[in-house]
Amino acid sequence: MLEQLIVNGLVQGAIYSLPALGFALILYVTGTFHFAHGAVYTWGAYMVYTAHVDWGLPLVLAALVSAAGCAVLGCAIEVLVYRPVRHRSRSPMSIVVASLGLLIVLGNLAQLVYGPDAKLVGSWPTTKLFSLGNVNIRLPQAIPFVVGLGLAGVVVYLLYRTRLGLLLRGVSINPLRSQILGARPARAGLLAFAIGSALLGPTAALISLDQGVSPTIGLELVLVAGIATIAGGVRRPAAAVGGAFVLALAENVGIWQISSQWKATIGYGVLLVLITLRPYGIFGVRDVSELRGG
Amino acid sequence: MDYQIGVATTLCLYVILAVGYNFQIGQAGLFSVAHAAFYGIGAYGAAIAAADHGLPFGVALVVGIVASGAASLLLGLLSLRVHGDYLVVSSFGFQLIVIAVIINWPELTNGPIGILGIDRPAALEADRDYLVLCAVVALACVVLCASISRSPFGRALRAARDDALAAASIGKRVKRARLGIFVFSSALAGLAGGLYAFYQGFVSPISFSIEVSIIVLAMVILGGSGRISGALVGALVLVLLPELIAELDLSSAVLGPVQQIIYGGMLVAVMIARPEGVLGTRARRRRKPKAANDIVEPARQAA
Numbered sequence: 001m002l003e004q005l006i007v008n009g010l011v012q013g014a015i016y017s018l019p020a021l022g023f024a025l026i027l028y029v030t031g032t033f034h035f036a037h038g039a040v041y042t043w044g045a046y047m048v049y050t051a052h053v054d055w056g057l058p059l060v061l062a063a064l065v066s067a068a069g070c071a072v073l074g075c076a077i078e079v080l081v082y083r084p085v086r087h088r089s090r091s092p093m094s095i096v097v098a099s100l101g102l103l104i105v106l107g108n109l110a111q112l113v114y115g116p117d118a119k120l121v122g123s124w125p126t127t128k129l130f131s132l133g134n135v136n137i138r139l140p141q142a143i144p145f146v147v148g149l150g151l152a153g154v155v156v157y158l159l160y161r162t163r164l165g166l167l168l169r170g171v172s173i174n175p176l177r178s179q180i181l182g183a184r185p186a187r188a189g190l191l192a193f194a195i196g197s198a199l200l201g202p203t204a205a206l207i208s209l210d211q212g213v214s215p216t217i218g219l220e221l222v223l224v225a226g227i228a229t230i231a232g233g234v235r236r237p238a239a240a241v242g243g244a245f246v247l248a249l250a251e252n253v254g255i256w257q258i259s260s261q262w263k264a265t266i267g268y269g270v271l272l273v274l275i276t277l278r279p280y281g282i283f284g285v286r287d288v289s290e291l292r293g294g
Numbered sequence: 295m296d297y298q299i300g301v302a303t304t305l306c307l308y309v310i311l312a313v314g315y316n317f318q319i320g321q322a323g324l325f326s327v328a329h330a331a332f333y334g335i336g337a338y339g340a341a342i343a344a345a346d347h348g349l350p351f352g353v354a355l356v357v358g359i360v361a362s363g364a365a366s367l368l369l370g371l372l373s374l375r376v377h378g379d380y381l382v383v384s385s386f387g388f389q390l391i392v393i394a395v396i397i398n399w400p401e402l403t404n405g406p407i408g409i410l411g412i413d414r415p416a417a418l419e420a421d422r423d424y425l426v427l428c429a430v431v432a433l434a435c436v437v438l439c440a441s442i443s444r445s446p447f448g449r450a451l452r453a454a455r456d457d458a459l460a461a462a463s464i465g466k467r468v469k470r471a472r473l474g475i476f477v478f479s480s481a482l483a484g485l486a487g488g489l490y491a492f493y494q495g496f497v498s499p500i501s502f503s504i505e506v507s508i509i510v511l512a513m514v515i516l517g518g519s520g521r522i523s524g525a526l527v528g529a530l531v532l533v534l535l536p537e538l539i540a541e542l543d544l545s546s547a548v549l550g551p552v553q554q555i556i557y558g559g560m561l562v563a564v565m566i567a568r569p570e571g572v573l574g575t576r577a578r579r580r581r582k583p584k585a586a587n588d589i590v591e592p593a594r595q596a597a
Contacts, residue, residue: 033379035386081562089569093325096382097515100327101561104508108551108558116547219504223390226383234379261398268387272372275384279376 002256003135009252011141013245014148018203019221020228021152022196024240025159026074027229029172029192031092035099036077038222039106040197044070045204045213046110049119052205059122059205067201074197075190077102083186103218111215118214144206151202155195156238168192220264227271233284242283246270299421303493305533306428307486312513312525313439314482319511320520321443322475323455325378326385327507328369329483331392332362334502336484337491338396341409344492351415355488362484363477365392370476374469389504396499408498412491428489435482440522442478451475505554512557515564518571532557 019041026034047069051062085098124140131137159165170178171188179185207217224247225240232243247267254266274282315329339361343354373384396403403409418424442448453461454468462468491497513532517524536553544552564571 033382081566084566085569088566091569092379093319093323094565094569096325097511098562098565100508100511101558101565104505104558105555105562108554111551112548112555219390223383223387227387230380230383259398261394264394265391265398268391271384271387275376275380276372279380 002253003133005252005256006249007132007135007137007141009249010245011145011148012252013248014145014152015203015206016224016228016244016248017148017152017241018199019225020232020240020244021155021237022199023222023225024229024232024234024237025155025168025192026196027234028237029168030078030082030189032078032082033092033096033099033226034077034193034196035096035222035226036102036106037074037196037200037225038218038220039103039110040070040073040077040218041200041204041221042107042110042213042215042218043073044200045208045217046114046119048201048204048208049114049121049213052121053119059209063202063205065201066204067198070200070204071194071198074193078190078193103222107215107218114213114215116215118212120212121208123210140210147202147206151199152241155199156241158195159238164191223264224267227267230271230279231274231282233281235284236281239281239283243281246282296421299425301533301537303421303425303428305529306425306432307490307493308510308513308529308533309432309526310435310482310486310489311510312529313436313522314479314486315510316514316517316519316522316525317439317443318475318479319514320525321448321455322451322472323378324374324381324472324476326381326388326476327504327511328385328389328392329480329510330502330504330506331389332366332480332483333487333490333506334392334396334497334499335362335365336481336487337497337502338403338409338487339484340488341412341491341497342402345409345412351418351492354492355485358488358491359481359484362487363481366477366480367473370473374472374476386504389507393499393503396502403499406499408496409491410496412495412497414492414495418492424493428493431485431489435485436522436526443522447471447474505557508554508561509557512560515561516572521571524571 019037023034023037026032026037044066047066048059048062051057051065052059055062057065081098081102082095085094088094124138124143127139129137129139129142157165159168167178167183167188168191170181171183171185175185178188203221204213211217224244228243228247229240230243231246232239232241247270250270251263251267255263278284311329311333318324318326336358338358340354340358343349343357344351349357369384369388373381397406399405414424418427450461450466450468450471453464453466454471458468487502490501494501509532513528514525515528516531517526517528535556539553539556540549
């Protein structure tokens with residue numbers, strides 16, 4: 001039983017790592033607490049539904065369509081909402097207010113368009129692949145694990161091993177100096193929104209198969225992404241992947257003894273413990289000046 | 295006449311919610327999105343005390359207030375130690391989790407169905423009398439918030455909001471003041487929740503979802519955060535607005551989302567067009583002191 005829960009936790013961690021990495025990347029490069037990430041996810045999931053069920057595209061293509069759609073939506077939010085708000089107000093809370101407003105608007109728009117009931121996307125074939133000890137590894141576990149980790153790996157590689165990643169990190173650490181050296185912070189920010197949002201397409205495909213799509217799925221998803229980001233440490237975007245695994249393992253192993261509907265509550269408990277003990281993140285660097293104050 | 299009494303009672307409850315929340319985010323700068331959760335904890339506390347344990351009206355209200363005060367003390371102790379951004383995330387989580395707990399703990403809360411049979415005392419049986427009580431309580435809350443705002447404690451809060459380090463260096467107990475106002479504001483929400491429970495006669499989880507937090511946030515933001523008059527006008531406009539929309543004769547499946555879209559859209563529009571609120575004036579806008587590293591700001595904004 002416990003082995004099975006750990007395997008489930010690792011699979012879920014791989015899935016969580018995608019929205020978490022996107023949320024963390026956007027926060028890291030632009031300093032924006034992007035709550036509307038959840039609403040972009042909701043729309044991404046409906047795009048998967050439309051492409052896969054209505055148009056009959058294979059799931060992989062549906063995920064790509066959704067990734068492109070999410071990237072466009074994320075960038076549109078940055079350009080049409082966040083930039084004007086940053087321009088008008090210096091208070092970082094203004095962006096959070098606008099972002100929460102968008103979360104509600106886009107979520108309810110989805111409800112108007114698709115209705116309040118859950119839509120079914122399909123289910124995984126439960127082909128057994130191999131046994132690991134006394135745990136059977138089936139297709140519904142193997143595919144999300146490989147796809148999640150693979151995509152997260154690509155983004156982390158991009159961030160730490162390419163010139164593009166250097167641009168993103170440079171703009172985050174010192175926007176003025178990177179601007180003097182020829183970088184364009186606004187463009188880097190847009191890039192972060194495009195990459196971070198595009199990751200939601202595959203996430204939506206992985207989660208929606210089996211769980212279906214409904215207008216409120218984005219709320220819990222953005223909470224997961226936020227907790228994983230804080231768990232990893234906000235100054236290190238790649239650590240959000242680690243945060244996602246910690247969160248998912250805690251949620252899944254936590255239901256060993258208690259009923260599974262408490263999963264989200266356990267995840268929230270992880271957040272409270274972390275902000276008490278290690279507010280700079282499990283993998284973060286202690287820098288008190290970042291945390292204290294206003 | 296019953297209809298007008300109903301709207302007026304709702305307005306009184308939202309005034310209590312909005313003035314407390316306005317205090318918390320406008321004057322203390324504590325940005326949480328869990329106000330509806332504390333509203334709900336107060337309502338369930340009062341409902342359980344009255345319906346399950348048969349406690350009298352006044353005692354049940356106090357139970358609700360203490361329950362939300364205690365919950366906010368716990369959340370505040372954990373979340374207010376660190377930077378404000380963390381409070382946003384942890385309160386967002388708190389809001390979702392409180393609803394999840396209410397739904398998943400049927401032994402205490404009767405799950406998604408909610409608690410029925412919360413009876414008012416005989417003297418307040420008539421809705422008209424109950425409205426008078428709610429109006430008096432709302433007025434008392436407004437006066438209380440206004441007087442705290444003018445007190446040395448209120449000034450310390452604003453000082454801590456504008457520059458925590460400077461306030462601490464002249465001996466203001468910043469953390470204690472923040473925690474105090476967070477608990478105060480949440481306890482007011484608990485009071486509003488208790489009044490709501492007795493007004494409706496039943497409570498269920500959907501009345502306290504994150505959408506309600508967003509409505510209260512919209513009330514405060516619309517009027518301009520930090521000003522009591524702003525919160526009052528915001529509450530008035532946003533309580534009457536859905537009544538006007540309800541006149542439009544939309545089906546109920548469409549009506550709910552449309553109202554939410556208007557509330558959310560209002561937040562976005564105000565932030566883009568007038569971050570200081572519709573009633574706020576530019577001169578009152580919060581300004582950061584000019585600092586040597588100010589030049590970094592435009593670049594950061596461009597990012």
